[in-house]
Amino acid sequence: MALDSKIPEGPLADKWTNHKNNIDLVNPANKRLLDVIVVGTGLAGGSAAATLAELGYNVKAFCFQDSPRRAHSIAAQGGINAAKNYQGDGDSTYRLFYDTVKGGDYRSREANVHRLAEVSTNIIDQCVAQGVPFARDYGGLLDNRSFGGVLVSRTFYAKGQTGQQLLLGAYSAMNRQIGRGKIKMYNRHEMLDVVVVDGKARGIIARNLVTGEIERHSAHAVVLGSGGYGNVFYLSTNAMGSNVTAAWKAHKRGAYFANPCYTQIHPTCIPVSGDHQSKLTLMSESLRNDGRIWVPKNSEDAKAIQNRELKPTDLSEDQRDYFLERRYPAFGNLVPRDVASRAAKERCDAGFGVNKTGEAVFLDFAAAFVRYGKEKAHVKGLDEEDEALIQTLGKEVVKSKYGNLFQMYEKIVDENPYETPMMIYPAVHYTMGGVWVDYNLQTTIPGLYAIGEANFSEHGANRLGASALMQGLADGYFVLPYTIGNYLSKDIRTGPISTDSVEFEEAEAKVKSEIDHFINNNGTKPVDYFHKRLGKIMWNKCGMARNEKDLKEAIEEISALRDEFYKDVRVPGAANEFNEELAKAGRVADFLELGELFAKDALVREESAGGHFREEYQTAEGEAQRRKEFQFVSAWEYKGAPKDAELHKEELVYENIEVKERSYK
Amino acid sequence: MNLTLQIWRQENAKAKGKIVEYPIQDISPDMSFLEMLDILNRQLITNGDTPVAFDHDCREGICGSCSLYINGEAHGPDRRVTTCQLHMRKFKDGDTIFIEPFRADAFPVIKDLVVDRSAFDRIQHAGGFISVNTSGNTQDGNSIPISKYDADEAMDAATCIGCGACVASCKNSSAMLFVGAKVSQYALLPQGQIEATDRVQNMVAQMDLEGFGNCTNTGACEVECPKGISLETIARMNRELIKASVKS
Numbered sequence: 001m002a003l004d005s006k007i008p009e010g011p012l013a014d015k016w017t018n019h020k021n022n023i024d025l026v027n028p029a030n031k032r033l034l035d036v037i038v039v040g041t042g043l044a045g046g047s048a049a050a051t052l053a054e055l056g057y058n059v060k061a062f063c064f065q066d067s068p069r070r071a072h073s074i075a076a077q078g079g080i081n082a083a084k085n086y087q088g089d090g091d092s093t094y095r096l097f098y099d100t101v102k103g104g105d106y107r108s109r110e111a112n113v114h115r116l117a118e119v120s121t122n123i124i125d126q127c128v129a130q131g132v133p134f135a136r137d138y139g140g141l142l143d144n145r146s147f148g149g150v151l152v153s154r155t156f157y158a159k160g161q162t163g164q165q166l167l168l169g170a171y172s173a174m175n176r177q178i179g180r181g182k183i184k185m186y187n188r189h190e191m192l193d194v195v196v197v198d199g200k201a202r203g204i205i206a207r208n209l210v211t212g213e214i215e216r217h218s219a220h221a222v223v224l225g226s227g228g229y230g231n232v233f234y235l236s237t238n239a240m241g242s243n244v245t246a247a248w249k250a251h252k253r254g255a256y257f258a259n260p261c262y263t264q265i266h267p268t269c270i271p272v273s274g275d276h277q278s279k280l281t282l283m284s285e286s287l288r289n290d291g292r293i294w295v296p297k298n299s300e301d302a303k304a305i306q307n308r309e310l311k312p313t314d315l316s317e318d319q320r321d322y323f324l325e326r327r328y329p330a331f332g333n334l335v336p337r338d339v340a341s342r343a344a345k346e347r348c349d350a351g352f353g354v355n356k357t358g359e360a361v362f363l364d365f366a367a368a369f370v371r372y373g374k375e376k377a378h379v380k381g382l383d384e385e386d387e388a389l390i391q392t393l394g395k396e397v398v399k400s401k402y403g404n405l406f407q408m409y410e411k412i413v414d415e416n417p418y419e420t421p422m423m424i425y426p427a428v429h430y431t432m433g434g435v436w437v438d439y440n441l442q443t444t445i446p447g448l449y450a451i452g453e454a455n456f457s458e459h460g461a462n463r464l465g466a467s468a469l470m471q472g473l474a475d476g477y478f479v480l481p482y483t484i485g486n487y488l489s490k491d492i493r494t495g496p497i498s499t500d501s502v503e504f505e506e507a508e509a510k511v512k513s514e515i516d517h518f519i520n521n522n523g524t525k526p527v528d529y530f531h532k533r534l535g536k537i538m539w540n541k542c543g544m545a546r547n548e549k550d551l552k553e554a555i556e557e558i559s560a561l562r563d564e565f566y567k568d569v570r571v572p573g574a575a576n577e578f579n580e581e582l583a584k585a586g587r588v589a590d591f592l593e594l595g596e597l598f599a600k601d602a603l604v605r606e607e608s609a610g611g612h613f614r615e616e617y618q619t620a621e622g623e624a625q626r627r628k629e630f631q632f633v634s635a636w637e638y639k640g641a642p643k644d645a646e647l648h649k650e651e652l653v654y655e656n657i658e659v660k661e662r663s664y665k
Numbered sequence: 666m667n668l669t670l671q672i673w674r675q676e677n678a679k680a681k682g683k684i685v686e687y688p689i690q691d692i693s694p695d696m697s698f699l700e701m702l703d704i705l706n707r708q709l710i711t712n713g714d715t716p717v718a719f720d721h722d723c724r725e726g727i728c729g730s731c732s733l734y735i736n737g738e739a740h741g742p743d744r745r746v747t748t749c750q751l752h753m754r755k756f757k758d759g760d761t762i763f764i765e766p767f768r769a770d771a772f773p774v775i776k777d778l779v780v781d782r783s784a785f786d787r788i789q790h791a792g793g794f795i796s797v798n799t800s801g802n803t804q805d806g807n808s809i810p811i812s813k814y815d816a817d818e819a820m821d822a823a824t825c826i827g828c829g830a831c832v833a834s835c836k837n838s839s840a841m842l843f844v845g846a847k848v849s850q851y852a853l854l855p856q857g858q859i860e861a862t863d864r865v866q867n868m869v870a871q872m873d874l875e876g877f878g879n880c881t882n883t884g885a886c887e888v889e890c891p892k893g894i895s896l897e898t899i900a901r902m903n904r905e906l907i908k909a910s911v912k913s
Binding site: 047050051054065066067068069070071072074075084086119122124125126127128129130131133134135136137138139140141142158159161164165168171172173175176178179185187210237239240241273274276277278279281282407408411412414477478481524525526528529570572573577578580581 | 677693695696697699700703704706707709710711713714715716718720721722723724725726727728729730743745746750752754775776779781782783785786789790791793794795796797798799800801803804805806807810811812813816817819820823824826827850851854856857
């Protein structure tokens with residue numbers, strides 16, 4: 001099948017408006033006859049479910065958590081971008097568009113990104129109207145901060161809990177519709193297959209996670225807002241339950257999977273403490289506004305710090321290497337995430353790491369304490385030479401900005417970050433790849449849509465900070481509700497979709513047989529044993545730096561591990577009860593397939609771009625080297641085993657932006 | 666560290682539950698409480714036993730999934746943290762730790778330590794929202810200035826994660842802190858004023874219907890709340906309720 005991105009004709013800035021003016025609408029009386037299933041209730045799924053219900057469609061929403069409010073969007077800390085230009089610093093729709101395409105290392109679609117920038121301002125207005133308590137300044141107006149990879153302040157925030165507040169906003173909009181009966185909510189339900197009837201997505205098979213019952217649900221269209229697949233690495237900043245199952249089952253039913261190798265490794269996470277570690281915790285990127293990242297200049301000092309013979313505060317300024325400021329003077333500590341992560345790894349690999357495993361760098365606020373302290377003292381007319389006073393005042397300011405993050409750090413690491421620099425290390429955080437969608441957010445299965453992190457579209461090879469929340473809400477509030485209408489307008493005479501068809505029967509039987517396999521397997525090792533091993537392969541061979549040899553080995557190793565998993569996994573308990581191990585087994589089975597496709601995608605992409613860094617393709621200074629012949633989206637078609645997946649290429653055309661080498665120097 | 670765990674086991678909602686003892690060895694003080702339970706579960710599975718069911722997801726203290734009543738305290742002995750952020754360094758070698766579900770009539774047990782908190786959702790369905798459709802034509806975000814103090818206070822109330830520790834800690838199983846937090850968030854913002862009367866009445870009515878108890882001002886909820894939601898939110902809710910009863 002040839003890939004058609006369905007990008008509308010016309011000048012870039014008019015495409016979305018013209019498209020909206022030309023698509024078919026469904027009249028309000030007919031919307032009542034149409035059912036839409038939304039899988040996942042994070043920012044994308046939650047906002048889509050609420051908006052579709054407001055429009056009058058009958059929505060059935062599914063989440064595996066016990067409440068839609070617990071979706072992992074809730075953990076996003078730093079903020080959400082919007083081209084409001086409230087700070088008057090020269091921001092505009094074009095600049096947000098430009099920064100996002102450049103930040104994504106020229107691997108995203110111009111038209112999609114421009115639309116995202118256009119609707120970004122609507123998101124802020126909508127959220128304020130919902131009662132989202134964004135940070136404000138003393139005049140009562142909305143406050144902004146600056147994030148990595150950009151030169152303006154366009155990030156709106158609610159303390160360090162922006163994702164929480166935006167998700168609770170979407171959840172409140174859902175609650176209004178649940179209360180009106182327009183959304184039927186299925187908590188503690190996991191989607192286990194998409195049902196395709198006559199070539200169209202017509203429903204899902206879901207498992208009730210409390211009773212174990214396998215249920216059939218039909219609809220005229222199905223929307224996946226099921227998030228990313230970072231947990232293929234076992235350790236990531238994703239929630240324990242975050243999984244690829246919904247997206248992967250859709251892939252196996254015919255939806256192409258795009259750019260699986262584009263993974264974001266976030267530079268500021270709390271380092272791994274030991275083998276017992278079950279997940280990693282992010283420290284918001286906003287900390288890079290005020291924290292300076294460094295390692296010792298001399299490797300002997302680094303050794304001494306690793307062995308705890310020396311304290312970081314013992315080293316003078318000239319014994320420290322502020323490596324981001326040294327390498328990238330223009331952006332300094334605010335370079336994009338992929339650049340910052342690789343630079344930290346480079347220093348640690350060279351032996352300059354600062355914790356016992358040698359895999360950590362310092363994030364130091366000492367300079368910020370002094371800067372803010374002096375500012376405060378000056379304003380209040382106090383003694384600017386009094387060092388103790390400056391420290392106290394400066395720490396107060398930092399506490400008001402990042403207090404909850406500092407507290408979180410102290411609880412986990414048991415060190416006071418006001419007294420000693422934080423230690424951080426990169427960790428898997430977000431996946432730019434996902435289900436391939438066209439401009440309308442429709443997958444290669446008609447009637448099946450993918451939104452938010454679950455799709456691949458707006459971030460190219462690297463996502464800028466505070467852009468995930470923007471994309472999730474843009475898709476759910478302002479894009480999908482329009483584009484899906486065009487599809488549904490052809491379905492107004494279809495009537496209710498029956499769940500008694502052979503297609504539903506076949507899908508249900510398939511789901512049940514996989515469950516039976518796990519329950520009756522009588523293996524010897526728990527699911528986590530395999531998941532951890534998969535994570536190690538992914539991190540060591542498909543992580544921050546990749547090469548041909550490692551990737552080939554990874555493909556073999558993951559394939560062998562998958563065989564071993566099916567033979568030897570032990571799932572206790574029964575199918576018809578609350579059984580978390582059973583749910584986990586299904587998710588890990590899908591990760592074991594996705595992981596292999598991931599490695600294959602990374603192997604085929606013989607260039608470096610954004611989060612995908614191939615050691616063979618780097619500039620003399622060690623920066624990512626893009627190649628013109630790889631200016632395409634890799635869209636994989638399922639053909640049985642992951643190694644047999646077939647590659648389809650969607651060429652990326654840049655008419656409005658000149659493709660340049662990304663420079664942050 | 667070596668520890669003795671005394672854990673509530675209950676097969677399903679209808680079964681009778683009981684405390685079961687599990688010894689556990691070689692626990693590192695750097696582990697989180699849930700990582701310690703992961704190790705127990707791995708041992709149970711390997712030995713052919715049924716693992717202990719507990720709710721958890723983000724493991725960074727924000728989703729509100731994890732619960733657990735540990736040694737008689739919601740989210741355990743540490744303050745301002747959820748169970749997933751509680752670390753084993755808060756315990757000593759040789760300790761016995763009692764682990765129970767959050768208990769309340771309105772939170773029936775599903776299995777072992779997992780409880781059904783959907784009553785919280787239903788209270789939100791009754792009024793936990795501002796009625797605004799998605800259109801792209803709502804007014805500009807800066808068109809109504811909001812005092813920084815009000816915005817910050819609304820934010821403090823809005824940080825509630827809906828975990829239910831307030832209910833579990835309360836001798837009356839009252840949900841007043843949870844409801845007060847949501848009512849306060851909207852009461853402090855201009856956008857929340859239009860529906861204020863209906864909101865507080867409907868949410869409180871649903872709260873009573875779900876079988877939560879009343880508030881007798883003991884303040885246990887505020888002490889145990891992992892997000893530090895203040896008792897003032899309850900006072901504000903009561904004020905809003907009185908205002909509403911006069912108005913309607």
